[in-house]
Amino acid sequence: SVLKQLQHLVNVSDDLSPEEQQELESIRRRKEELLLDIQRLKDEIAEVTTEIESLGLSEERKSMQRNKQMATGRKKFNMDPTKGICFLIDSSLLKNTSDDIAQFLYKGEGLNKTAIGDYLGERDDFNIEVLHAFLELHEFTDLNLVQALRQFLWSFRLPGEAQKIDRMMEAFAQRYCHCNPGVFQSTDTCYILSFAVIMLNTSLHNPNVKDKPSVQRFTAMNRGINDGGDLPEDLLRNLYDSIKNEPFKIPEDDGNDLTHTFFNPDREGWLLKLGGRVKTWKRRWFILTDNCLYYFEYTTDKEPRGIIPLENLSIREVDDSKKPNCFELFIPNHKDQVIKACKTEADGRVVEGNHTFYRISAPTAEEKDEWINSIKAAISKDPFYEMLAARKKKVSSLKGL
Numbered sequence: 001s002v003l004k005q006l007q008h009l010v011n012v013s014d015d016l017s018p019e020e021q022q023e024l025e026s027i028r029r030r031k032e033e034l035l036l037d038i039q040r041l042k043d044e045i046a047e048v049t050t051e052i053e054s055l056g057l058s059e060e061r062k063s064m065q066r067n068k069q070m071a072t073g074r075k076k077f078n079m080d081p082t083k084g085i086c087f088l089i090d091s092s093l094l095k096n097t098s099d100d101i102a103q104f105l106y107k108g109e110g111l112n113k114t115a116i117g118d119y120l121g122e123r124d125d126f127n128i129e130v131l132h133a134f135l136e137l138h139e140f141t142d143l144n145l146v147q148a149l150r151q152f153l154w155s156f157r158l159p160g161e162a163q164k165i166d167r168m169m170e171a172f173a174q175r176y177c178h179c180n181p182g183v184f185q186s187t188d189t190c191y192i193l194s195f196a197v198i199m200l201n202t203s204l205h206n207p208n209v210k211d212k213p214s215v216q217r218f219t220a221m222n223r224g225i226n227d228g229g230d231l232p233e234d235l236l237r238n239l240y241d242s243i244k245n246e247p248f249k250i251p252e253d254d255g256n257d258l259t260h261t262f263f264n265p266d267r268e269g270w271l272l273k274l275g276g277r278v279k280t281w282k283r284r285w286f287i288l289t290d291n292c293l294y295y296f297e298y299t300t301d302k303e304p305r306g307i308i309p310l311e312n313l314s315i316r317e318v319d320d321s322k323k324p325n326c327f328e329l330f331i332p333n334h335k336d337q338v339i340k341a342c343k344t345e346a347d348g349r350v351v352e353g354n355h356t357f358y359r360i361s362a363p364t365a366e367e368k369d370e371w372i373n374s375i376k377a378a379i380s381k382d383p384f385y386e387m388l389a390a391r392k393k394k395v396s397s398l399k400g401l
Contacts, residue, residue: 069093071110071290078112079303080350081119098126102133106155113251116156121164131171140179144235145190146197146242148176150249153198157251169194185227192225197239198248205247215240265289267374272323272361276354281323281361288371291378293329306343308358310379313339315372323361325368329375330357 069091077084085101088094094104105116120131138155140148152172158165173190177183184190200218203209213221219236267288272281273295284295284305291311294304313329320326331337341353362368 066093068291074110075290077119078110078115081115082122084115085119098129098133101130102137105130105134106137108155113155113157114159117159117168118164120156121159121161121168123163123167128167128171131168132175135171135175138175140176142180144238144242145176145193146239148172148179149194149197153248153250184231185229189226189231193222193231193239196222197243200240201243201248204244266378267371269367269371270363271295271371274323274359274361286360288374288378293375293378303344306341306353308339308341308353310375313379315375315379317368317372318359320359320361325362325365326359327362327368327372328357328359 070088070093073084073088073091073093075084076087085094088104089096094100105111105119108116119127120134121127134155135152138148138151140151143151149172158168169191170187173187173194176194177187177190184193196218200213203211203213215237218240219233222236223230225231265287267286269286270283271286273284273286274281284297285299285301287294287296287304291309293308293310295306295308296304308329310329312331314332315327315329318326318328329339331339336356339353339355339358341355341358342350343353344350360371362371
């Protein structure tokens, strides 16, 4: 309205009196002030919008970093459960409590069930706490023993060591009796019968066992186990029939392999790799996936001989007098710095790598170019790494003064 009034007065300004001219000047000043206010508001809105967008990008980056660390933690767990849990705790992805770790194992997302069983079966006091917290997540109320065992034995793979099995089945018996008071006279009864059921499952469904036990033999084998008394025959018969009609579904023994990790990789194939300390060329099967380069001695190996995380590395084509079609992975601007990687020694120990660069030879020039392009696409950059490097450089220069 002020602007419209101003425009009207401008159109008739020649006919205005001194008082009206003064009012016109006042309106013009108000117009200028309004325009300045509008511009200030626009600037403030733009600043707030930028902050909101920056916050969103920051949160998105944090989420991506967290997901990446979680995936790394799962891989480490599948290779070494204790080290994997320590990594997740150190990365603030897990709380150092038995309840939080039990929840992580119970969900089992991306976890190897053999590794879960190995961790739960350890005799360390904290692992035993985790085992009991893990069992508390299982609800066995109103389930018969076979139903409860089916649920329990599917959540991990029972380890092969007798002591581990003993601890796990003892914890299972305690949990089952807690959920179903009065079914058995003691946890010992539940423990013994649980083993009897597992053995029955093997006897009935293992093709190598020729002498299949009858329900009468199963009943006779379990006489007197209920604190000296017999269990109801109907209960034992029902357990027998349940196992006979449907065997336990036991998770396959996939060992500590990384099947999920290497499913549908970005690229894989045979390459030659130059050694770190001993400069000999060795043929290795390379797999590129999840921003990491893995190499194996054989394609059938379950675990890699080495892992090279690609974060903050660079790749370049190089000439080598001994091998054609070569390229190198290196740390830019830090040629003497050892690349963060790990490898498995001949005796099975996992140690840090000692390469300041990785030189690799492809079978053909075409494959060399394809590997370089694939690795370039997989290399990720962490700005905090560069910030840290810059800070270290600054501190070093100050020390030299």
